[in-house]
Amino acid sequence: MPGSGTRSFLDPDHYEASLRQAQIELMIACGADFRAHLTWAELHDLQLLRCVEDFPRIGYVYLPPRLVFVAFPAPSGPLPVWGGMELQAGDIMFHSRGERLHQSTTGPTIWNVIAMDPVQFESYGRALSGKPLSSPPEGQLLRPSPRDAARLRRLHAQACRLAETKPKILVHPEVARAIEQGLIHALVTCLAAAKVREDGPAKPHHARIMVRFEEVLAEHLGRPLRMPDLCELIGVNDRTLRSCCAEFLGISPSRYVLLRRLKQVRRALQDADPHMVNVAELAGRFGFTEPGRFAGAYRAAFGEAPSTTLQRIPETRFTGL
Numbered sequence: 001m002p003g004s005g006t007r008s009f010l011d012p013d014h015y016e017a018s019l020r021q022a023q024i025e026l027m028i029a030c031g032a033d034f035r036a037h038l039t040w041a042e043l044h045d046l047q048l049l050r051c052v053e054d055f056p057r058i059g060y061v062y063l064p065p066r067l068v069f070v071a072f073p074a075p076s077g078p079l080p081v082w083g084g085m086e087l088q089a090g091d092i093m094f095h096s097r098g099e100r101l102h103q104s105t106t107g108p109t110i111w112n113v114i115a116m117d118p119v120q121f122e123s124y125g126r127a128l129s130g131k132p133l134s135s136p137p138e139g140q141l142l143r144p145s146p147r148d149a150a151r152l153r154r155l156h157a158q159a160c161r162l163a164e165t166k167p168k169i170l171v172h173p174e175v176a177r178a179i180e181q182g183l184i185h186a187l188v189t190c191l192a193a194a195k196v197r198e199d200g201p202a203k204p205h206h207a208r209i210m211v212r213f214e215e216v217l218a219e220h221l222g223r224p225l226r227m228p229d230l231c232e233l234i235g236v237n238d239r240t241l242r243s244c245c246a247e248f249l250g251i252s253p254s255r256y257v258l259l260r261r262l263k264q265v266r267r268a269l270q271d272a273d274p275h276m277v278n279v280a281e282l283a284g285r286f287g288f289t290e291p292g293r294f295a296g297a298y299r300a301a302f303g304e305a306p307s308t309t310l311q312r313i314p315e316t317r318f319t320g321l
Contacts, residue, residue, distance in 0.1 A: 002176035004041040004163030010034065012057070013270065023115065024049075025062035026103075027263070033303065041163040041170055043180040045120045049113035050160040058104045058249050058256070060214055065098030067115045068135050070187060072153065074110035081105075083207055084248045085141050090149040091197065092142045092190060097135045100211050102248045112156050114187060124184050129192040138204055142194035152186040159183065206244050209236055213244070217257060221264050224287040227254065261286050262301045265294075269309040279306045 009015040012028040015036045019026045028034070035054040040047070047067075063069045073079055075089040082093055083101040095101075097118070103111075116124075118134065125133025144152075159179050162169055169175050216225075216233045230253065231238050245253045265286050272282065280291045283306065288294035298306045 002041075002043050002170050002173060004039075004167045004170045006037070006039040006164045006167075009036045009038065012036075013267070019049075019051075023047075023064050023067060024113070025060075027060040027260075028057050039160045039163050041159050043159075043170070043176045043183075044173070045116060045124075046180050046183060047113075047115040048156060048159055048163075048183075049115075050110065050156070051113070052108075052110050053105065054108045056105050056107055058251070058259070059102065061099075061101055061103055063095055063097075063099045066118075068097070068118050068121045069095040069099070070114045070191070071095065072112050072149070074112070075153070078105060078107035078109060080109050080111065081248070081250070082141075083139055084203075084210075084244075085197075087141070088143075088197075090143065090146055092144060092149065092152075092194065094136055094140045094142050094191060094194075096137055096139050099139050100214070101139060101207065102210055104248070104250050106250075112153070112160075114156065114183070125188055125192070128185060128188040131192070133188065133191055138207075141197040142191065143197050144190040144194035148186070148190045148193060152183070152190050155179070155183045155186050206247060209234065209240065209244050210248050213241070213253075217260050221261055222286055224261070225257070230257070258297065259301060261288070262298055265298065265306065266302060266309060269306055270312070272310060274310045277310060279310060 007018065009018070012034045015034070015038065016026050016028055018038055033055055034057070037052040039050040039052075042048075071082075071093045072091065073087055079087045079089065079091075081087070081102075081104045083103075087093075122132040122134055125131065159170075162179075170179070212234050216230065220233070225233070227238055227241075231241055234241060236244075241253050245251065245256060249256055265283055265288065268282055268286075269277075269279070280294075283291065283294045295306060302309070
């Protein structure tokens with residue numbers, strides 16, 4: 001059944017949880033002043049998202065393989081780096097099934113998502129363009145004509161605006177179907193006629209290195225890894241890893257590892273009983289053995305002391321959309 005909604009966020013953990021409900025895994029490492037606004041609309045065959053973020057951040061995205069995903073940024077403002085490729089106004093990311101990639105932004109950013117069942121996607125592609133459409137084996141950065149890209153952005157923005165201002169309208173099946181048909185036609189037109197951008201800096205093997213980097217971090221976040229050990233587990237040398245992190249994240253591997261470990265501590269603190277947990281002991285489980293340095297790094301990353309996170313009352317913790 002069609003439906004829609006919108007919500008604002010001041011905490012990246014809450015924002016991440018909402019995106020997970022929308023079938024997107026997003027690991028965010030950013031500063032303390034995070035603000036975001038999420039709008040979603042579920043039509044008959046399409047799912048739409050509009051993500052407005054007011055602070056620079058680094059994200060690791062996992063897209064579930066059961067859906068086809070297309071994403072594109074707003075044409076104004078700082079444009080993000082997705083999968084090591086710096087986007088340009090009018091670009092569209094045509095994601096592979098189950099793709100995992102990094103996003104990094106340098107300032108306020110708006111990014112938009114369209115998701116669709118693969119069978120329906122192929123069927124609409126055949127009906128509207130004369131040939132079936134399917135996700136590429138590896139994510140592609142496409143450059144449609146300015147006219148086609150503008151039409152897709154406009155229709156997506158109109159649907160999201162209705163979700164924000166008149167959500168009851170999208171509940172009506174006829175309205176949802178009419179909006180959806182226009183969006184699908186615009187999407188197929190863009191994808192069928194777009195050219196693949198060949199000038200992006202990302203290389204497929206660099207993307208695979210970064211996915212392996214995330215896998216190793218997930219397996220070893222409980223203990224700090226020295227760079228030689230980290231490189232050995234990933235299967236690359238120090239220079240290659242630093243180059244890939246600069247390309248995809250804009251920061252060094254050691255800085256990103258620190259942010260990931262601090263984030264794990266934060267999640268543990270949010271889930272813990274403040275009467276049963278000691279901050280220093282919990283931080284020690286994630287390899288932070290110097291309480292003073294840990295507390296300073298934590299405050300710099302999240303804008304509050306770890307004890308404040310732990311003591312936050314359950315009612316202020318996230319309860320979902």
